[in-house]
Amino acid sequence: MTNRTQEYGKHKTITRSRSMPNFETPPIEPMQIRFNFCTSAVQPEGPVLTRRMSALNGLFAREDLRATEASGADPTVYSVVSSPVPEIARELPQSITTIRPGTVGGEFYMTKGHQHPDPQGEIYLGLGGVGGLLMFDGQRSVWIDMAEGVIGYIPPGWAHRSVNTGAEDYRFLAVYPGSAGHDYSWVLEHGMGQRAFSASTGHVLTPYSATSA
Ligand code: PA5
Ligand code: MN
DSSP states (O other), X not given: XXXXXXXXXXXXXXXXXXXXXXXXXXXXXXXXXXEOTTTOOEESOOOEEEEEGGGXXXXXXXXHHHHXXXXXXXXXXXXXXXXXXXXXXXXXOEEEEEEOSOEETTEEOBOOOBBOXXXXXXXEEEEESEEEEEEEOSSOEEEEEXXXXXXXXXXXXXXXXXXXXXXXXXXXXXXXXXXXXXXXXXXXXXXXXXXXXXXXXXXXXXXXXXXXX
C-alpha cells in the first residue's frame, strides 16, 4: 500500500520533467474571465485605473492646451480595467484599455506609454474602434494600425503607446508577463519617435517634437 506522499513522489518526476519544472503552488486558481463588449466590464474585476487629462502632464506637444483642459473639465482620456490575475512572475495578467476619442491641439488622445523594466514582450488584441500601436526602441519608431480583431505584437525592449485615431472609443486587450513592470520615465525622457495628429485622411504621423512649455 502506498501513502499520498509516495504517490505524489511517483508522479512528481514525470510531471516536472515534462512540463512544470520548478513550478510552485500558483497563488490563484484557473478561472473564467468574462468581457462585456457593450460596457467594457470585466468579471471578475481586478484593479481599475482612470487617467484624466490632469494626469497626462508632458504627454502632448501642446502642453499649454492640455493644462487648460486639465484645469477645466478635466476629461477622462483613458481607463484600464484589469482582471484579478496579479502582476507577479510567471503569471499572465490581462487588462482592457479604453481610450476615449478626442485631440489636444489636433494630437489624438493616447496612453502615457511605457517600457517594461524587465524587457519582455506583450500582445494587444483590438476589441473595438480604431487606433494605433506606436512602438519605439530608442532609434526606430513603428506604427501598427489597430482595429477589432488585429493583434499587435510588442517585442521585448520596445516602448509602446496606444492612440485612438477614430471618433469612437478604441478598446484593446493587453496580455503581458506579470514581472514586466511599467517604466513611464523613459518615454517622458526619450519620447516615442513620432506623434499622431488628426488629418483629413484620418491620421498623420509627424516626427517627434518635444512638449511645449
Ligand atoms: O500593459 C500594457 O501595456 C497596457 O495594459 C497599458 O498599461 C495600458 O494600455 C495603459 O497604458 P500606460 O500604462 O502606458 O498608461
Ligand atoms: Mn506594456
